[in-house]
Amino acid sequence: MPQVATAASFRDFCGTVGARIGIIRRKYKVAPGIYAVGTPGSESPVLVTANYKLSFDALRLQLCGVDAWLLVLDTRGINVWCAAGKGTLSTEEVIRSVEHSRLALVVSHRELVLPQLAATGVTAQDVKRGCGFQVFFGPIRAADIPTYLQQGNQCNETMREVTFTLPERAVLIPVELFLLAKPLLITLALMFVLSGIGPSLFSLNAALHRGLTLLTATLLGIFGGAVLTPLLLPWLPCRQFWIKGVLAGLAAAVISWLLPAARYSLPEQLALFLWMITLSSYLAMNFTGSTPFTSPSGVEYEMRRGIPVQIAATCLTIVLWVGSPFF
Amino acid sequence: MHGYRYIEGTATLQVDLQRCVACGLCAEVCPHRIFALSAEGLEVKDYDLCMECGACARNCPVQAITVSPGVGCAAALLAPLVNRLLGRKVLSGCC
Ligand code: SF4
Ligand code: SF4
Numbered sequence: 577m578p579q580v581a582t583a584a585s586f587r588d589f590c591g592t593v594g595a596r597i598g599i600i601r602r603k604y605k606v607a608p609g610i611y612a613v614g615t616p617g618s619e620s621p622v623l624v625t626a627n628y629k630l631s632f633d634a635l636r637l638q639l640c641g642v643d644a645w646l647l648v649l650d651t652r653g654i655n656v657w658c659a660a661g662k663g664t665l666s667t668e669e670v671i672r673s674v675e676h677s678r679l680a681l682v683v684s685h686r687e688l689v690l691p692q693l694a695a696t697g698v699t700a701q702d703v704k705r706g707c708g709f710q711v712f713f714g715p716i717r718a719a720d721i722p723t724y725l726q727q728g729n730q731c732n733e734t735m736r737e738v739t740f741t742l743p744e745r746a747v748l749i750p751v752e753l754f755l756l757a758k759p760l761l762i763t764l765a766l767m768f769v770l771s772g773i774g775p776s777l778f779s780l781n782a783a784l785h786r787g788l789t790l791l792t793a794t795l796l797g798i799f800g801g802a803v804l805t806p807l808l809l810p811w812l813p814c815r816q817f818w819i820k821g822v823l824a825g826l827a828a829a830v831i832s833w834l835l836p837a838a839r840y841s842l843p844e845q846l847a848l849f850l851w852m853i854t855l856s857s858y859l860a861m862n863f864t865g866s867t868p869f870t871s872p873s874g875v876e877y878e879m880r881r882g883i884p885v886q887i888a889a890t891c892l893t894i895v896l897w898v899g900s901p902f903f
Numbered sequence: 904m905h906g907y908r909y910i911e912g913t914a915t916l917q918v919d920l921q922r923c924v925a926c927g928l929c930a931e932v933c934p935h936r937i938f939a940l941s942a943e944g945l946e947v948k949d950y951d952l953c954m955e956c957g958a959c960a961r962n963c964p965v966q967a968i969t970v971s972p973g974v975g976c977a978a979a980l981l982a983p984l985v986n987r988l989l990g991r992k993v994l995s996g997c998c
Contacts, residue, residue, distance in 0.1 A: 658974075661956070661973075661974045662974075692931075692932060692934065692958075693934060693956075693958075695932035695958035695961065695962055696956045696957050696958045696961065696972070697961075698961075699961050699962055700928070700962055701962075701964060713931060713932055716934060731931075733936065736931070736933075736934070736936065737934065737935065737936050738934040738935065740906075740907060809907075810906040810907060815908060815909055815910045815911070816910060817977075861977045862976075862977045862978050864975055864976055864977050865974065865975070865976025865977060865978050865979060866976075867907075867975070868934065868954065869907045869908075869909055869935070869952075869954050869975075870909050870954060870975035870976075871909060871913060871914050871915075871953060871954045871955040871975045872955055872971075872972075872973035872974060872975045872976075872980065873913040873914055873915050873955060873971070874909045874910040874913040874914065874975060875975045875976065875977050875980060876980060877910055877913045878910060879977055879980060879981070
């Protein structure tokens with residue numbers, strides 16, 4: 577049985593940084609199966625988790641001084657919450673893992689402790705029916721596991737409620753930015769072309785000069801939607817994320833006002849402002865996927881309102897920006 | 904959840920209290936602490952806090968809860984639309 581450490585190594589640290597930035601996010605997995613923490617015996621508890629390395633690490637690094645078995649499911653390297661929502665962390669997968677790993681030969685009891693958030697994909701009664709093991713839904717955060725075990729599989733109310741604190745929101749920002757790199761490169765070319773169009777058909781000088789301004793505005797829009805929005809989330813007024821994004825984009829636009837934007841003609845300034853706010857609004861709307869409190873029905877509701885506004889604003893931006901040399 | 908509320912009146916959560924046998928499983932698994940179990944039975948404290956994760960409905964032994972479950976993610980809802988429009992897979996959603 578592989579033994580796992582309850583302390584992080586330098587390599588773990590590098591891996592965590594890589595996964596958080598997004599470079600190795602999709603490949604950061606551990607092999608599914610049974611692992612030993614401490615010196616577990618046949619009476620020791622079985623803790624179930626996903627095979628995303630960050631989920632696995634979050635659990636094992638909290639288990640200093642605990643003797644337990646870890647049953648790592650094959651969730652294709654996806655974390656507990658997403659895997660449960662997507663169906664890779666399912667009743668069937670739990671039963672399959674229990675049987676495949678021959679857990680019944682390792683422990684004498686018939687109990688599994690699953691993270692509470694796995695309940696979205698796992699039906700406790702069906703696991704019992706399928707493989708004889710009774711499922712206990714443990715705390716949401718791995719840090720509460722030792723207390724949970726000490727209390728005899730009992731959770732306090734706070735252990736069962738999701739949170740979305742400032743540090744929890746801040747760690748999501750690097751991935752949000754990393755995912756934008758590719759679309760940004762594609763739009764970059766388009767922005768320079770649009771910026772060069774003028775009375776003399778196409779001016780390279782204008783393309784570079786105005787293109788750079790448009791790029792700055794784009795970066796500020798991204799700053800509004802993918803940095804300010806997550807950080808200021810609970811304090812931005814309005815429930816709908818696309819409106820929160822408009823407000824965060826306004827803040828970014830004010831920054832641009834202090835930068836060179838003030839030098840441009842009125843239609844150009846208007847275009848830049850609209851673009852920053854629209855981009856921020858769109859990215860803020862996309863941030864719904866990273867929060868633990870937005871319902872799909874609610875997201876659909878706000879998309880029906882936000883997207884038409886965003887499309888109209890983008891069209892107006894292009895007209896103003898391309899048209900301004902002719903005005 | 905403290906400090907956060909999403910759009911009112913959109914969640915599809917429905918609880919049939921007539922059917923409920925007050926086992927308390929839904930109250931256990933809900934990450935937003937929406938249910939409270941007392942001597943009088945189950946109480947749904949706040950429908951608007953529901954994020955439609957489906958954990959309660961999946962684990963209710965008597966199917967007293969219905970909710971249309973899913974991930975509340977704009978990218979995930981947008982991806983199939985855009986992909987259908989363009990006729991090929993350009994967006995992959997989230998997670
Ligand atoms: S769907 Fe999820 S958030 Fe909504 S009541 Fe059920 S467990 Fe709670
Ligand atoms: S899980 Fe179903 S039966 Fe049990 S308390 Fe909730 S609604 Fe009632």
